[in-house]
Amino acid sequence: MIVGKKWAGPALALTLAMTGCGGGGRPAAAETFELTETTPAATGDVASVTWALPAGEPASLDPARTGDYSANTVGTNLCESLLRLNTDYSTSPGLASEVTQRDATTVVITVRDGVRFWDGAALTAEDVVYSLRRNLDPRLASYSAHVFANVASIDKTGPLEVTVRFRTPDMQFIPDLAGVPGAIVEERFATRAAARFGTASGGLMCTGPFRLDGWQSGRKITLKRNDAYWDAGRRAKAATFQFVFLTDSSTLTSALLSGEVDGVYGAPAGSIAALRKTGAGRLYFGPSTETVSLGAVAADGPAADPRIRQALDLAIDKGSFVTSVLKGAGEPLKTFTPPLAWSGSPAKSVYDAGYAALPDTAKADLGAARQLVTDAAPSRRDLVVALPAGDQSLLQTATIAQAAAQRIGLTMTIRQLQPAEFSGLFYDPGLRDGIDFIATTGYLEVPGALYYAPGFVLKGATFNWTHYDNPEVTRNITAAVSATDPAASARAFVAAQAIYGPAKLQITLAESYNRLFLNKRITGAPASFSYISSAWAALVGQA
Known part of the structure; x- marks a missing residue:
């Protein structure tokens, strides 16, 4: 998220x-x-x-x-998911006693027997099908719709069995079931409540x-x-x-x-x-998987040039940022996917090695940053960074970025937006006009290195605001998503990360410890x- x-x-x-x-x-x-x-x-x-x-x-x-x-x-204390998320970001059975990758395009869910909703009704395969299919309904506009982008069908295939079939393999789907994409609600109650479901007046019915x-x-x-x-x-x-x-x-x-x-x-x-x-x-x-970043949101202009993003990244001392903004409760981060995301993976060592190999820009290097700006020769040197009004930590973040920009020959104006307007930036290109960067926090609510990356680096993806398009990255991310072997998927992801990481699509400043x-x-x-x-x-x- x-x-x-x-x-x-x-x-x-x-x-x-x-x-x-x-x-x-x-x-x-x-x-x-x-x-x-x-x-x-x-x-x-x-x-x-x-x-x-x-x-x-x-x-x-x-x-x-x-x-x-x-x-x-x-x-999450009310509506449980098919899998449970453990404290180390591994998963274990939840409302599903088992989830099996039958083949590259088929996932079989075994619904746990003996579970009841708060009203005493038994949890059924029909409830699971209904809950998962809701995410496919464009009228509902589910926040988890992207998780189901490759899903072709969701069907009951046994008394306590549900089968999900995919148009193209999607190895991130099963880990996603440990979060709200896998949450189950009672079909009968939800259909009666209709648009009021989940509100103060409509209520909930879960397990x-x-x-x-x-x-x-x-x-x-x-x-x-x-x-x-x-x-x-x-x-x-x-x-x-x-x-x-x-x-x-x-x-x-x-x-x-x-x-x-x-x-x-x-x-x-x-x-x-x-x-x-x-x-x-x-x-x-x-x-934690929480991160603090400066996200480039412009498809043209200085922020769309990787050299300007790299220069701004090199101009900010990440250790000082951790001290001043996070009060020491965090650490510099090399890229937008934090290591906790893969800590429960059987291919953890592959991911760790790939992360270790990324360039370390924790310490500021103003000389290199100024040279990048000179090489880029941007058509303008004035930048705008937006953040939600009232968020003091993000205001500090933007102020630090503003000072860093000045040190390398750029200017940065801070624009505070009302929270609703700021949220709209993520999905409405028109609202991003005149803005180069956003100061933002993010987090992964489910395990898996592939939860973030496709949305930022693939052509046309939701958060690919700079129109980044690298054929080798696309090939490797596609291979990582499609691979049924965890190690093969990890190797493909690491190969893609080695290319898009230094491009600084997100200027990730730090990981914030959970408090x-x-x-x-x-x-x-x-x-x-x-x-x-x-x-x-x-x-x-x-x-």
């Missing part, structure tokens, strides 16, 4: 010594961050938990309309460890434990889970410190110091970014 290591044990202590903003100042004091995939397991049940949603109130909890932090944080109990628009969403949940080992430990909408960082921090709110994912970066010192709870840092705060009375929540596609709240209970 457009918003490198395997951990040998449950936690890894990292000591990061960062320099000042210019890249040449006196080193800042070393910060030590312990990355952990999980928090200590809960020892018992709790009556209630209050959780903050810093991104605000979800527009919908319908899985087909779930595509952001708030909706995923709540909705998860919690059920939707109430939704007070502008205030809170309340979940109640599903005492008849099919997986006894993952029965929710909290009787009630209440989500409140707190978008102001200062208000949120005060609520965490006072105990008014028990927990949050995405704790404010600016409050890291205060949250690490408080006795009210603990701030955890986990491995989880828990009040001292609760524990159990996953600390890795896997929460974004898992029923994480069921694990939260008494500390």
